[in-house]
Amino acid sequence: MKISIKDVEYVALLSRLELTDEEKVEQLRELNKILDSMEVLNKVDTSGVEPLAHVLPIHNVLREDELRATLPKEKVLQNAPEEDEGMFKVPKIV
Amino acid sequence: MGQYEAVIGLEVHVELKTKSKIFCGCPTEFGGEPNTHVCPICLGLPGVLPVLNKKVLEYAIKxxxxxxxxxxxxxxxxxxxYFYPDLTKAFQTSQFDLPIAEHGHLDINVNGEIRRIGITRLHMEEDAGKLTHQGETISSSLSSLADYNRAGVPLVEIVSEPDLRSAEEAKAYLEMLKAIIEYIDVSDVKMEQGSLRCDANISIRPVGSKELGTRTEVKNLNSFRSVQRAIEYEIQRQIDQVEEGERIIQETRTWDENKGVTLSLRSKEEAHDYRYFPEPDLTPLVISRDWVEELKNGLPELPEAKKLxxxxxxxxxEYxxxxxxxxxxxxxxxxxxxxxxxDYKGISNWIMVELLKLLNAENMEISESKISPEGLAKMLKMIENNTISGKIAKQVFEEMFNTGKDPEAIVKEKGLVQISDEGQINAIVEQVIANxxxxxxxxxxxxxxxxxFLVGQIMKETKGQANPGVVNKLLKDKLNEL
Structure with a gap:
């Protein structure tokens, strides 16, 4: 056992997920399995290897400071569950 | 505060004045109808690919x-x-372990003492959108409205070491930082428009202690005045708390400008764990030393060097x-x-006295006034060659400030030319002596x-236009004759 139910609850909180007790147990099993797989990777000797910042060997992809067309307002709000005064209306935050 | 000392670090956010946003081509312009400066990239729609604006990188390096x-x-x-609706993606693109700049410092001068304040880092990130809560406060609102025009506007965050020891030092540091950013012309640095924002980390400890106390983070500091007031308040609050035998809780607090207090922003479920990981949609940056050197050589003279x-x-x-x-x-x-x-001192005096007085009275920036360097220079020449007196010049200056008119035109229009004609002045001298x-x-x-007193009366008679030198000479001559 790498992690406990407490860790599962913490990760669920960070992810804004509500889990039932059964789901928590199920997630605990799943997460521990994933962590076991990670253990395999941890056995590889990586001393002297730089951490990877990107999967491709590229860098400095930049664009010039130029304006491009914005999205029409109707399209911006097209998928908004609720809107008010041209803004996205979101439920109670805290 | 006796046996306690304050330990303060500032986190300053500066909006960079690029034309387009950090990762897309939307305008960065302040204001605008809600959700009209947005595109699929800054709205975080699925499948989009952000690309870094080269100007942002250049400004951050500068x-x-x-x-x-x-x-x-x-x-x-x-x-x-993090989950918060000011960004649509549930994360902010920022820099974590490899920021663009680190290990800096600023020297500030407080009460004649020079203090070196360490700068931990400067990193690039995107700004978040703006939320309007539909209620009195965020916690009493049942809903909020999100405008993403500001989402993706480029920011640099500048984090200081906890080297500041008082509200006064924090203000001096912030003023110095603002001046430098303004000089290098990468931001408008206007606190009232939010292009310069400041959060303060504050803790206290017994004098002589090397350990850091538990800190609180104070947000919502929207002016230099509120930075100073909020820090003073928070230091005292922590001292009172400790004196009463209570512990300081690590938390985020907000400054209430009207009440003059800091308030806890804690919510029961808040867990700060940002789980940073490398942004796979952006490529890493390899910064050539030649480019850095070129940007360094292009920096203008900075405030401290200019002052000296x-x-x-x-x-x-010095002042x-x-x-x-x-x-x-x-x-x-x-x-x-x-x-x-x-005329260095002359120009300095007119700026220090008349110009700043008028700017402060109108609460204006110099760029908003009509006064021009050409106008001031011309007016000073007119004083030197006795066309106008220093006293009249104040009137001319104010007129230039308000209308931008040429000083010669103002003098002509208002009939303000200095009277140096001895005959004309003599008549007034005699009259004042008689009265x-x-x-x-x-x-x-x-x-x-x-x-x-007599000179004053003569100046009054001539509405300040008499040449003071001539007046003094003629008056003395006349008095000695009596």
């Missing part, structure tokens, strides 16, 4: 150099994960040089005027001071 940081050879972006030059080469008092160089627009105005008319026998008697009896 800012880093100006605050004495070393510029990274290798840098990257990371995702800072004005003291040493122009003979200005005056400090005020003039504290803002780039003011310093530019001084430089331009000096290039037209090399004030008591003062004349006093003068004769040896009260030298009463001559001042």
């Amino acid at each position: 800012a880093g150099l100006a605050i004495n940081c070393s510029i990274a050879e290798f840098s990257k972006f990371d995702r800072k994960n 030059r004005l003291i040493a080469d122009h003979g200005l008092p 005056d040089a400090g005020v003039i160089t504290s803002s780039r627009t003011l310093a530019d105005f001084y430089d331009k005027t000096v290039s037209l008319h090399a 004030n026998p008591k003062s004349v008697e006093d003068f004769k009896a040896g009260k030298e001071k009463s001559i001042g």
